[in-house]
Amino acid sequence: MSKSSIRDTFFEECEDLLEALMEGLTELEDNPGDDEIVNAVFRAVHSIKGGAGAFGLDDLVSFAHTFETVLDMVRDKTLFIDPDLMRIFNRSGDKLTDLVEAARDGTEIDTVSRDAVMNELEQYLSDQPEEEIAFAAAPLDFAPAPLDADEPDLPPFEPESAASDAGPNVFRIVFVPTAELYTHGHEPLLIIDHLAKLGQVEVALDISDVPAFSQIDNLDYPGWTIRLTTENPMPAVEAVFEFVEGLCQISIVDEADMPGLPPIQPPAPPPVIERPKASPLQSATPQKDKEREQKGPKATLRVDLERVDRLINNVGELIINQAMISQCIEELNLPPTSQIFNEIEDYKLLARDIQEGVMAIRAQPVKPLFQRMARIVREASEATGKQARFLTVGENTEIDKTVIERLADPLTHMIRNAVDHGLESADKRLAAGKDEMGTIRLTAAHRSGNVILEIADDGAGINRAAVQRKAVEKGLISADAELTESEIDNLLFAPGFSTATEVSNLSGRGVGMDVVKTAVAKLGGRISVGSVQGEGTTFSIILPLTLAVMDGFVVSIADQTMVVPISSILETVSAASGDIQIMGQAERLLRLRGRYIPIVNVAHSLALQVPEPVENPIYLIVESEPQGLCALEIGEIHDQRQIVVKSLDSDFGTIAGISAATILGDGKIALILDTDEISRGAAPQSLDTLSLIQNADFQDV
Amino acid sequence: MSDTAELTVDETQEFVTFSAGNQVFCIKITQIREIRRWAPVTALPHTPPDVLGVMNLRGSVIPIIDLSARFGLGRTEPQERNVVIIVIDGDRSVGMLVQSVSEILSVTAEQIQDTSDVRATSSAYYITGIISHEKQMIRVIDLAAVLHGRS
Known part of the structure; x- marks a missing residue:
C-alpha cells in the first residue's frame, strides 16, 4: 500500500468520523448530559487528530487537539454543556470539516475564522492548568474497551471495605506474565476481563520493574495485583488462569486466610486520571452498550467506485442483451405454449433483480448531505440573526451517489x-404568535420509484402580491396578467427573479431559484413549491432513484430513432392542421386548450436531414426555463420502455440537444434528447401566453 | 501512445498496415483492440464531417471517425472491404473507418525513417515515421495526434 493510498483511506475514514461527530453533536443538543455521546464525539475528534498527526497535518492536529481538550473537560464534568458551548462545538465541528477538506484537497485554509473558533475554544481552557490537560488525553485508548470495573487506575481501597464480611470470598491475585505468555498470543486484559465476570475486581498495575523505555526489549516486566470479590470458590478463580499456566507467575491468596495484607495500591505517582464513574445504575450500562452495538455501524465494505460502475455497465448490457433475445424469440413465431416464454420471463425478472441490486450499491443515505445542511442553517441563521431550528426526517433514505x-x-x-427569505424576523414571529425560533424542516422519502425531498419553513409564506409586483417590474409578466396562486408561486423559478428587496450577501447572489430548477432538471427531477399564508413555504423536489436507468419514449426523428425521457414530457399531442398557426415568417405555434405554444422541429434543430416532411407529426409538450412550454415536433412514438443511459464520449464535447445515448433491443444506439436544450431553440415565452414572443430571439440552431 | 516510436535498435515490432484515402498507413498492433466489418453507425448531430457517429461495441458507446476525412483526404466511399479498426485510447476505445486492412509488418527501429524533423511544420503532423516496404511508403501514425489533435 503506497503512502498516498493510506492517505486516501485516512480521508475516507475522516468522512465517516466527521459524520459520527456531527451526528453526536446533534444528539448532544437533545441529551447534553449523555456521557456516551460525549465519548463518541471525543473519539471521533481524537481519531482524526491521530490520523492527521501521522500525515503531518499540523493545522488539523492543533485544532483537533484544542477541540478534543475542551471535549475532555466535558467528559470530566469540569465543564457543562450549555447552548453557548453547544454553538461553539457545532462551529468547531464545521471548522474541523473545513480543515479536513483543506488538508485533503491541499487548499488554503481560512485562518481567520479558524483562529476565531480556536480562540473561543481556548477560552474554556484558560482556567485549566496545562499539565492536567496533557494527561487528560491519556485514557482514550482504553475508552473503547467495554470494561467497566477493571480500570487500572482505581483509587486505593477503603479499609472498611477490606474488612470483608462473611459473604463473598476476597482473593488477592498477583499475576506477572512472562514474555512467553505474549508470544503465545495471550492477552492479560482478557484474563482480567474474565476475572471481572466472576465478581468485582480491583486492579493495580505494578510498573516498578519496567525499565526505561530505551531498554525495553521484552514485555515480561509489568505485573498486576488484582483484588477479586466474588461468590465463586478458589478453583473457579484458578480456572481462569488455566490456559496461561507456566507462562506467568501467579499467586492466588484468600484474604480471609491472610489478614493484614496491605491494601493494593497503584504505584506512586501515576497520572491521576479522573474518569466518569460508571453510573450507579450498574444494570443500565450493559443494556446501553447493547443498544449501542445495534445502533453501531453494520459491517461494510469499501469498494472502488470504478468497480461498481463497471458492474453497473455490465448489468446494463445484460438488460440490453435480454431485450435482444426477447426480440429474437418473438420473431421466431413460436407457439404461445412454448416453454421458452416462461423461461424468458424468468430471465427478465432476474435481470431486473440484479440491476436493482447493483443500483442499490451506488445508493447512499442522504444523511451526510443533511448534516451539511445543518451547518448551512447555522451559518445562515448567524448571518441573518434569525434563529432557526433544523429538523431532518428520513435521513436514511438512499439515493444514487451522483444524485x-x-x-x-x-x-x-x-x-x-428558507432561512433568509422564508423565515420572518423574531419580532414579526412573536407578533404573529409564533415561536421566536423558526423551523426549517428537510425531509427525504421514497415514493413510487421516486425520491421526494422537501424543504419546508414555518415562515410567513410567499408574499404573492410582492412576487407579482416584482415580476411585472422585471418584465416577466404583463401588468394586467391574471395568474393563479400556483402560477405566481412558480414565478420564483423564473430566471433573474429575486424577492428580497435588499440583496443580502447570503442568498441574493444573482443566482436564483431558476438555477436550482435547472440543476434539478439535469438530474431528471422536478421542483415545485407550495405555500400557505402565515404558515410557511414548502419546496418539493422529485427525483428519479438513479441516473443510470430511465423511462423513455422511443421515437423517430427524421430517419433516426431517438429516446425522449418521459420525465420531461408533460403531454403528447397529435394536432389537427387547424391547430397550427404561423406567426411572423416561420414561427409556428400550436394551439392547445386556448394557449399558443411555440413549436420546435427537432429534426431541424439537430440539423438532421429530413427525407420528406412527416405527415402526422406528434408534438411533445415540454416545459423548460426560460421558455416555458414548448412543443417538440417529432415523427412517431414507437414504444415506451426502460432504457439504460450510456454517457456519450466526451471527445466531442457536449452535443447540443443530446444528453446521452442508449442501446436498443436491436443493438443499435439511440441518442437521448435533451429537451431543455432543444426547446431553447424556441422563442422565449412569457407566462401570460398571448402577448409573448417579444423579439426574434428565435434561431434554428 | 507515448511509446510510439521509441524502439531500441534490435527490437522488432509489429505494425498493421491499412489504406485510407488511397494512402498506406500503419499503427502498432498493440494499439489495436479489434477489427470489425463496417456497419452503419448512429450519426451525431452538430459534429464535424470526420466524425461519423457512435456504435455499440458490446454495450459501450464508442465514437467512430472517418480516418480519410480526418486526414483531409476526403470521405471514405462505402465499399465491401471497408473495416473499422477499434483502437485503444487510454481507458476507452475509438473506431476508425478505413478503406481496407492489408497485412502485419514486423520491423525494427532501424527500418523506420524518423519524420519528426518535418513533423512540427507539416500538415501531416500525425505521422511519426515512414517505413519503406516492397516499394511502398507506409506512414506510421501517431495515434494520440490523430485522436486528440496536435500536441
Missing part, C-alpha cells in the same frame, strides 16, 4: 433561502 453529490449545491441554496 446526492449534485444535490448539494441546489439544496444549500434553498436552505439559505
